[in-house]
Amino acid sequence: MSPTVAEAHRVELSVSGMTCAACATRVERKLNKLDGVRAGVNYATGVASVECPAEPDVELLISTVRGAGYEAEPVPAAPPPEDSAPDERGDRVRDLWRRMVVAVALFVPICDLSILFVVLPQARFPGWQWLLVALTLPVAGWAAWPFHRAALRGARRGASSMDTLVSLGITAAVGWSLYAMFFRPEPTGESGWALLLDPRGALYLEVAAGVTAFVLAGRYFEARAQRRAGDALHALAALRAKDVTVLLEDGSRRDVPAAELRVGQRFLVRPGGTIATDGVVEDGRGALDRSSMTGESTPVEVVEGDVVLGGTVSLDGALVVRATQVGADTRLGAMLRLVSEAQSGKAAVQRLADRISAYFVPAVLAGSALTLLAWLLLTGSPDRAVTAALAVLVIACPCALGLATPTALMVASGRGAVLGIFIKGYQALESTRAVDTVVLDKTGTVTEGRMSVVELHVLPEAGRAAVLRRAGAVEASSEHAVAAAITAFAGAGADAEDGAGPPPVSSFHARPGLGATGVVEDREVLIGRRALFDAEGWSVPDELERLREEWEERGRTAVLSGEDGRAVALFALADAVKPSAARAVAELHGLGLRTVLLTGDNAATGRAVAEEVGIERVISEVLPDEKARVVRELRAEGRTVAMIGDGVNDAPALATADLGLAVATGTDIAIDSADLILVRDDLLVAPDAIRLARATLRTIRGNLLWAFGYNLAALPLAALGLLNPFIAGGTMALSSFFVVSNSLRLRRFTPTSTSDTTG
Structure with a gap:
């Protein structure tokens, strides 16, 4: 009998070296081949979540990941201090930025000169080939090296990815161009424009540079978004007390690191101090600020016998507390675990990309090889065969596919900034169309x-x-x-x-x-x-x-x-x-959405606020893990849930919901756990955020439909020799232009509410 979730042993691995969704699929497939292992790999966070029926052999799991061509290490149970972990994602962002800048800077002269020397052969001068080589090698070599490296690594394992297509397209375009420049006779007695329909002497260096620049741009913006994927856990960990004063049996006191505190030990909490762990008050009384953990806006008086939570702050009065839970068993530890688990999930769009990449790249490679073979058999002309095969590779290069999501997100993010909305990634968008229930935190969100x-x-x-x-x-x-x-x-x-x-x-x-x-x-x-x-x-x-x-x-x-x-x-x-709360709730209802008020405050306070703003249902006196449980229960009922919150106590619920919206005036952990950030402190921006997210999702889907439709229509033409690689490169550029221009339409997004004061 398979183990239940409670019986299963769970371990997380941080996987490095993945460059696309196909990489995540490959690691996931390798891990799932192990007996009893159920694994899911999230490319966005770089985390592999593994469940085993028995205590996992971590070394076996790591060696399996390495066998797939990637590096892995266990994710620590508690995140390390922020300054102790190397900023690997930051290094990758900076590296991609440098490569992208070089590719874009050299793309313009390469494109201009390549077209000039093809259309006007008389413009060629002694050594013109070496000038183009000098401009191209930094782009096709150094800037494109991440694609070549990933393609070579996959080739050694007999696997392919989008990087394989990109690398082969760049290499083939440069290789054929070098052949044409140095070994083909220069055309004579012909109009230069006729060469656009004839392979003799054609150059495709601008294709190589363009592919490199476009794909690097997409990778850069993707990596920049991924960089903050782990910040939420560090922000949660920052709530923990660093040191604690333990009261010994002989009445003396000793300051020790909070991590060394054990169940049953008594410790002192001074006025203004953070409670180190969950426990029970044994002596003293005072007001406790529990807003970071429960969302309660009013300080709560605690006396002897009351339960207190780690991470909360004593405002006045000294307390003697006996520890009842420590480490991962505390309420704060549970929140850390909830956020980590929610972030390790895989989005539906990502799963779709995984499935597509598993078939698209091998199909294109096979099509290019078949095109080469067919033309050789039918015509015996290497020029025609290589030209048609190269056209297949070039026109299939996934520039439009790579731009479909990041360009729409860039435009939507710019427009959203004007409206007070920040979209963190495309995973945030896929559920917006289906959202039917909005859960709102009370303190700091509605109030x-x-x-x-x-x-x-x-x-x-x-x-x-x-x-x-x-x-x-x-x-x-x-x-x-x-x-x-x-x-x-x-x-x-x-x-x-x-x-x-x-x-x-x-x-x-x-x-x-x-x-x-x-x-x-x-x-x-x-x-x-x-x-x-x-x-x-x-x-x-x-x-x-x-x-x-x-x-x-x-x-x-x-x-x-x-x-x-x-x-x-x-x-x-x-x-x-908040003055805008009632209007915002009315607009959410106008979108056909149900509303739920979720709060750690008492029932009377919750009901009063709900009645004032028009919220339909109130769930009060819930703790952080219970908020996430409420969201899961709503989802289990078939609801697609959006959560709006601002506090640390909202982070697990924000991460668990289908769509998380955080008020930017709230805590860093809430912002890092959410999908959409409401930058302006105006709740009217929430319905606008949902509208913008839906519009962005429609644009992304339209871009993807065009990108795949373009390939399906153009590939047969390229294979039949009806597209010169130069024209194929231009068509590919036009496809990318269409995707970009379609995304730019989001700049005209206008909210129906009057919260848009920009005109």
């Missing part, structure tokens, strides 16, 4: 992501300005998020009413998790939760109590302010909804 005072009620006899001035003065001495919101509100109120600054405070005392006290203008001021007023024995009038209960039922945070033993005012705080 502003910070607490603010939304309402204030003051007893008539107390005086609004005086209460606001004294409460703001006390809260100005605190660093709590709630205190900061009240201080800002009080400052704005003071500026509006009397222009005076906050009065001095004496006898200030912070009450962690409850509030604060102080003496202002000879009055004792108490501000905080109802529990603080009860503990101090201060009275709360029925009017304020009824209002407090009402506001808390509506999901607001209610804070009492009292003077000299009695509550006199009530502040209502909330994470305010």
Whole structure:
């Protein structure tokens, strides 16, 4: 019986040396030939995910990958520090950039001179051949070396790839051109233009240079996008505490690296410190900022017996925590694993490219060889045979195919930047047409992501300005998020009413998790939760109590302010909804999409926000791994899910969804895990992002259809000798031009919403 997912042993290998989708297919096929192994190789991330029924033999897996012609090494369970890993992807990007610049710079003079010397033979001068050779060798040799190297490596294993076609096309074009320049007699008594239909003396160096430049450009933009594929894991790992103060049995303390912490050990968390691992509070109390892990906008008070999560921050109060989970077993470790697994998946477009490359290249090579043989048998003319075979190779060179995706992405990215949208790669686009459900994170996405005072009620006899001035003065001495919101509100109120600054405070005392006290203008001021007023024995009038209960039922945070033993005012705080949220949700509904609000906040807060913006369904009080689980459950129901989020806690869900959209004002991990980035802090850009993604996908599919249709139509003409390689090269260039011009139409993309203010 095959093992279940839980029973299977999983290992990931980082595979280097892959240059196209066919390489990933080859590695995957080799690994899957091993007994009991189920492997998937993602070319975009360079990761092979392998599942085995028993503990895997990593050395066997690595040797199998090497047998396929590539290098591999295990992916560490925890990503290393960012500065410890060599920037291999960055080196590749820089190398491709240098080669592309050389190819493009030399392509223009090569093209001009090649055409000149063919059309006007009288323009040839002594040594003209050596001039063309000097210009061509850096392009066909050094710039195109990655294609030649990959083709040779595949040839040694009896395999082929797109690099094989590119390399053979470049080599054949240069080889025939050298033969024509040095060994063919110069044409005489003929019109130069007649040579376009005659192989004698024709040169194809511009074809070699053009193929090299175009394909290098496609590889460069692809590699640049892949460079950041692993940054998400480093950003997650950065949340972990580096060191921790362990409390020993004898009462002494010892600072140790957080990685050495063990289950059952007690450690100290100082105010402002990061909790090193999951655990239970054994002593102390304080406010905990859990927004990075749960998305909660309001700090949560923790006391003895409460569970805390590694990666969260203690805002005030010292805590003694007993570790219950460490390393990969923590909530943060689970998030690392979820993002890694989601990024290792293979996109449908990539699988299609794998299948195509497995048949397209061998078919073209076979067609070129058959063309050569057929012409030799039928005519006995090597000139005609080589010309027709070369035409097949040149016209089949996948320039248009290589440009179909990157050019559309470049144009869409430029237009998207104007609209506040960033498209990370073509894998992001393939599900947009089928998306029917949009899941929105609450904090920082639908809401502003910070607490603010939304309402204030003051007893008539107390005086609004005086209460606001004294409460703001006390809260100005605190660093709590709630205190900061009240201080800002009080400052704005003071500026509006009397222009005076906050009065001095004496006898200030912070009450962690409850509030604060102080003496202002000879009055004792108490501000905080109802529990603080009860503990101090201060009275709360029925009017304020009824209002407090009402506001808390509506999901607001209610804070009492009292003077000299009695509550006199009530502040209502909330994470305010973004002004564009309701309109954006309405536009998503207009696209026929269902909406779901997903939040780590309580049910009352979630319902209040959903009702305000018009979201249909609310799922509240969910932790990061549960958010990803909710997305998986929606997908299991047959839904195609888009997720919009901004925080670390959204990263697994963003990576798990069919389409991830991250708000750029959020954390790096959320941005790295998403497919589309909403650059402008305006939720109206979300429906525009989906429209642009769909338009880009349609353009890419149209480009691919043209590229393959062009080859299917042109290859028979080339094989029949009806296309001179020079014309074949021009036709190939026209095909590429069509793909580029079709992609440029995306510059005219206009959103239906008014979020496009550029006109």
